[in-house]
Amino acid sequence: MNTNDESSQIQHKTGLSQMESIPIGKQLKPLKKYSDRGALVEVNANSKRINAIKKDNGRTNPTTQPMPRVRKDLDNLDRNTSKKxxxxxxxxxxxxxxxxxxxxxxxxxxxxxxxxxxxxxxxxxxxxxxxxxxxFYKRESELLPLRNYTVKTETKHTIRSSVRAILIDWLVEVHEKFQCFPETLYLAINIMDRFLAANKVNTDKLQLLAVTSLFIAAKFEEIHLPKLAEYAYITDGAATKEDIKTAELYMLTKLKFELAWPNPMNFLRRLSKADGYDTETRNISKYILEFAFCCPNFIGEKPSYISAIAFFIARRITSKDKTWDNNFIHYSGGIDPVNDIRFQSACKQLVNEIDTPRTRLPSLKMKYNEGDPKGIHDIVLRYCTMEVDHSFSTLFAL
Structure with missing residues (x-):
């Protein structure tokens, strides 16, 4: 069998080469809530990760009760900065x-x-x-989606932003349930965006695309990753183990096995170092960063740029120090917010999107304690609402 015949068979099996205008709600089976998904623990009775999920009767506050890790969690590592x-x-x-x-x-x-x-x-x-x-700054430009596939252009394979939001919100919930590293979620989104920007996909195969993206990302980032059976089970019958394996081969071939994407967490931690590893600012910036990657407006934007936007807004929210000195300019890759009109416009766009989101992201909001006045979601929302109401009068004030 020649290469073209084999590629054609893979495309036929996965359905990742064609897109049909079918309502997403009928094909995409959302992940059930924790309380309804107790059967998940039966997938692998010996899995410590899944047993830990079974004990979790509600969502864990990521800022106060971090999930267990097997490597150093740099996000929760408070370091004393050297005085000299x-x-x-x-x-x-x-x-x-x-x-x-x-x-x-x-x-x-x-x-x-x-x-x-x-x-x-x-x-x-x-x-x-x-x-x-x-x-990293050189490499990140080479591994971006070719275009924003949620915006109507001259090409015909376009996906509505609401459909992408459903996929990513489901990914957020599965990622949290599997207790994967933050890098895994961001890489999964990057893989999915890069593939959708260059390929047509059947609407009823979008969940297969999403779960396979997470499967590939976990292989690249995780030490102890979820098993294939767990990925298949979490789709509630929408994808089998064979479907995921076949889709994985086809997607990696299309992406030319390019997975070494500079993760936004690398840039965020570097900015946190310049901020003295302030825990409150870092946790708030992590929520803003995750929201930005879920937002269709920033598809195709460099991860270092989005990280700088998230960290700049987070420092404004904490109000501990509003200066963006030469340290931040250097460690953000040369971004000077006071003199960068494009950066200011992107910050306003993200603040406005948080205040009045065009797409629903219930899992992301719940993950960051929606409804808790002291939770990260509500703290960020109050600030963004205030800025929008006052026409961003204090966002860039010195």
Whole structure:
């Protein structure tokens, strides 16, 4: 059998090469709520992860009760920033040693080389941090969706933003149930967006596409990943194990096995380092970042750019320090919010979307404690509503 015949058979089996205008509600079977999904624990009785799910009678607050991890969870790691740092200018020249913290720098001050605080941790390879992120900034442009497939263009394979929202909201819930790393969710969304931007997909195969994207992402990011039977079961009969394996082969072939996408969490953690690892700001920025990736407006945008937007808004919400000094400019990849009109427009667009969302994301809101006045969702929503009501008068005020 030649390659073309084999490819044609895979396309026929998966249905990932054609799209029909069928109402999504009739084909996509949503994941049932925790209380209704006790049978999930029967998939693998020896799985500690699934047994942990069984004990969970409600949603865990990610900020106060983090899910167990097998590797260092950098998001919940509070580090004491070194008081003694060297100050560098844009030419990487040492100017002076100082005992001051980075938060007292003025706008026109040079930037601190914060990676030096990790010099005693070999796993951080601090000597190569700048080179690594320089590569990330180059690589992220190469692994973006070719177009925003939710916007009507001259091409015919377009998916409504509401359909994408259903898929991603379901992915958020499955990702949380499987207790995967944050990187896995973002990579799954990137895989799905890149595939949909270049390929037609049957509407009744969209859930297969979503679960296969998560399956591929988990293989790339996780240490102990969910089993194939669990992915098939979580679709409630919409996809079998063979369906997922066949779709995986076809999708990876179409994506040319390009999975080493610079994850937005890398950029967010780097900005958090410049902020002194403030826990409140980091947790709020994680919600805003996740919301932005669920929002169709930012399909095709660089992850470093979205991370900077999320972190900038989060620092405005916490109001601990509204300055975006040379440290943040350097560690965000050169973004200067005060003088960047495009960045300001993107921030306003995201704030407005959070205040009045065009697509429903119930799982994401519940994940971040919707209805709890002290929960992250409600804190962010109150701020965004205030900014919209006051025409963004304080969003960029110094």
């Amino acid at each position: 740092r060297r100050i560098y200018n844009d030419n990487d020249d040492i100017i002076i040693s100082t005992n001051q913290n980075n938060d007292v720098l003025q706008k026109d001050s040079p930037w601190f080389k914060l990676d030096e605080q990790d010099k005693n941790d070999p796993s951080m390879v601090y000597e190569y941090s700048d080179n690594i992120f320089e590569y």
